[in-house]
Amino acid sequence: MAREFGELELGYLREVLASGHLGWYHEENSMTTRLERAFAEKTGVGYGIARNSAMTALAQAVSISGAGVGTEVICDPIVHFGAVAALYFNAVPRFADIKYGTYLMDPESVRANITDKTRALIVTNLWGLCAELDGIRSICDEHGIFMIEDCAHSVGSYWKGKHAGSYGDLGCFSFQQSKHIPTGDGCVMTTNRADLYDRLYNEWAFSGESPAFLTLNFRMNEMTAAVGLAQLQRVDGYLEEYNENLRTMNEAIADCAWLRNREVPADAVQSGYAWACLWEGDHHGLEHERFKQVVADLGLPLRFGFNQTPAYNYDIFKVSTAYGHPDCPVRCPFYKSDYRYQDGICPVAEDLIWRIVNAGIMQVPSDDVRERADLLRKAIRITEKG
Numbered sequence: 001m002a003r004e005f006g007e008l009e010l011g012y013l014r015e016v017l018a019s020g021h022l023g024w025y026h027e028e029n030s031m032t033t034r035l036e037r038a039f040a041e042k043t044g045v046g047y048g049i050a051r052n053s054a055m056t057a058l059a060q061a062v063s064i065s066g067a068g069v070g071t072e073v074i075c076d077p078i079v080h081f082g083a084v085a086a087l088y089f090n091a092v093p094r095f096a097d098i099k100y101g102t103y104l105m106d107p108e109s110v111r112a113n114i115t116d117k118t119r120a121l122i123v124t125n126l127w128g129l130c131a132e133l134d135g136i137r138s139i140c141d142e143h144g145i146f147m148i149e150d151c152a153h154s155v156g157s158y159w160k161g162k163h164a165g166s167y168g169d170l171g172c173f174s175f176q177q178s179k180h181i182p183t184g185d186g187c188v189m190t191t192n193r194a195d196l197y198d199r200l201y202n203e204w205a206f207s208g209e210s211p212a213f214l215t216l217n218f219r220m221n222e223m224t225a226a227v228g229l230a231q232l233q234r235v236d237g238y239l240e241e242y243n244e245n246l247r248t249m250n251e252a253i254a255d256c257a258w259l260r261n262r263e264v265p266a267d268a269v270q271s272g273y274a275w276a277c278l279w280e281g282d283h284h285g286l287e288h289e290r291f292k293q294v295v296a297d298l299g300l301p302l303r304f305g306f307n308q309t310p311a312y313n314y315d316i317f318k319v320s321t322a323y324g325h326p327d328c329p330v331r332c333p334f335y336k337s338d339y340r341y342q343d344g345i346c347p348v349a350e351d352l353i354w355r356i357v358n359a360g361i362m363q364v365p366s367d368d369v370r371e372r373a374d375l376l377r378k379a380i381r382i383t384e385k386g
């Protein structure tokens, strides 16, 4: 089912306008409350908390975790969102490596990166696939680490029968325009912890009292919640199409010896988000540049290498551009550690990122995805002919 914004959305929006309450309005029947409850039900968690973006929610999650100056937050290196959120509250992002088959945080590397400074962990359930969330949860419990799930891509993603966002102390789902539930911008946080729900729900930077923890106003407004509530009712239809598109692309390379499909563990249910595979042509005497050229000549919209490099090579971490001071936060006197952003800290990610071949499959009609899959088959044949 193609994305639709229509009467359903307008109906809820009219209700909001008629109520006269356009902003955060936590009453029994306000749109934010209804969206929070409906999303909590959808994901099987105790509580939802509506926010204005996943990025601000991640930062607020770091803030409430107790991480800050002189502490570390374990993050994964394919995308930078979690690490930027950690940095926002002056904590040092410390990067755990990923697994080659799934591109997701490796629990063994998490263990290896725990120090006496570790306060929180942010695990990304990248492109519709959950990391090994129960294993990571156990490690966090063992070491008193606050666990945050970046669920920006994971509506409809499950690990061991439980929805993404139900293992972490907090989960952060993005409702930004390109995500499963588009509201323009927005987010719902998930939690099973009543204490966190109460603290976040009652968080106001301008309520006239000292905020309970360092935070800003990250709330969602009623119009956004109205669109979100309607889109939530449509999302299963969207997911059917996205999942079909994912299968179509996976099938296109099923017989190819040098494009490796992403591994989906038996414990996971992947939801359609972006499609990705790994280039392994170098092990088969093929040239990467040649393959890229063939793809370009065929007009096939594929992306190579995704962000090109692990996030720790971004200036904001490596050159410490975040504070305009090269010593902050990794050479901060309150931190005192020899941890540095340098090659070799996540060898699997370093070998993997340049190999990624990916394609958008959401908002692309299934007929177009089938045509792209045929072109990909053709690109494989041409590349193999040399």
Ligand SMILES: Cc1ncc(COP(=O)(O)O)c(C=O)c1O
Pocket: 052, 053, 054, 055, 056, 079, 081, 082, 124, 150, 152, 153, 174, 175, 176, 185, 186, 187
């Ligand atoms: C993995 C991941 N986390 C977080 C975000 C941030 O989401 P938002 O745009 O809602 O702030 C994104 C956005 O693309 C994302 O892809």
